[in-house]
Structures are given as structure tokens and as C-alpha cells.
Amino acid sequence: MNFGGSITKDLARLLDLLAPHCADRETFDWLRAAVDDKGRWRGAHGVYGHISNKQLKAERLGRKKESAQYRFEAMCAKTLYNLSGADAPFDADSPYWIVPTALAFARQSDVDERHVLSCVTLPGV
Numbered sequence: 675m676n677f678g679g680s681i682t683k684d685l686a687r688l689l690d691l692l693a694p695h696c697a698d699r700e701t702f703d704w705l706r707a708a709v710d711d712k713g714r715w716r717g718a719h720g721v722y723g724h725i726s727n728k729q730l731k732a733e734r735l736g737r738k739k740e741s742a743q744y745r746f747e748a749m750c751a752k753t754l755y756n757l758s759g760a761d762a763p764f765d766a767d768s769p770y771w772i773v774p775t776a777l778a779f780a781r782q783s784d785v786d787e788r789h790v791l792s793c794v795t796l797p798g799v
Contacts, residue, residue, distance in 0.1 A: 680795045681757070681769055685709050685750055687793035688776045695783035696743055701725050705750045715758035722751035722764070739782040746775040 689706045696702045701721055708714035708721075729744035752768035773794055780790045 682709050684794050701747055715754045716760050718751040718755040742779040742782040746779045749775050
């Protein structure tokens with residue numbers, strides 16, 4: 675599923691690009707460290723739960739930028755957990771939501787969408 679490591683390389687680039695725009699770096703930094711450490715990928719399930727709680731709170735408070743950040747983080751966490759090969763994976767389409775949620779967070783952060791797209795490997799292109 676990691677297509678020669680391209681998903682984790684793309685994730686690392688996206689996380690590096692968007693990190694300076696995060697108000698809350700706790701789970702974001704955990705995800706960035708975990709991308710490069712397969713031994714942490716199973717732990718992404720619990721981290722997802724924490725991110726989900728933060729996302730719900732941000733949405734209730736109308737904090738659009740934080741909500742966008744947490745939606746992006748949630749997709750990263752789901753993808754890392756699925757890459758671990760653990761039982762009971764999240765939805766198989768989780769990796770496909772990384773780029774749209776990164777773009778949404780970038781828009782909330784005034785980051786040019788072209789920078790986001792430049793982080794993504796397009797196989798065969």
C-alpha cells in the first residue's frame with residue numbers, strides 16, 4: 675500500500691510544509707516523527723482518537739483553521755495505522771483524503787495550493 679515508500683515520503687513533505695501554520699503541534703509533531711518510524715505506526719490508532727476529540731472541540735467553537743488542521747492530521751493518522759498492517763484498519767480510502775485535507779488546511783493558512791501539490795508524487799508522470 676505504501677507504493678515504494680511514496681506515501682510516507684509525501685506525508686513527510688506535507689507535514690514539513692504545513693507545520694509552521696499549526697497553532698497546536700502536539701499530535702502534528704507526533705505524526706511527523708512517526709512517519710519515519712514504522713514502530714510507531716500502530717500507535718497512530720490512539721493518536722487518531724485524540725485528534726478526533728480536538729477536531730470536534732474546534733468545530734464546536736467555530737475554529738475553521740484548527741478544524742482543517744485536525745482533519746488533515748486524522749487522515750495522516752489513519753493512513754499510518756493502516757500501513758502498520760494491524761487488524762481492524764480504518765477505511766481503505768484514508769490515503770486518498772490526505773491531499774484534499776492538506777489543501778483545505780493550506781487554504782485556511784494562506785499557503786499556495788501549488789506548494790501542497792508539489793509535495794505529492796504522481797506515479798507515472
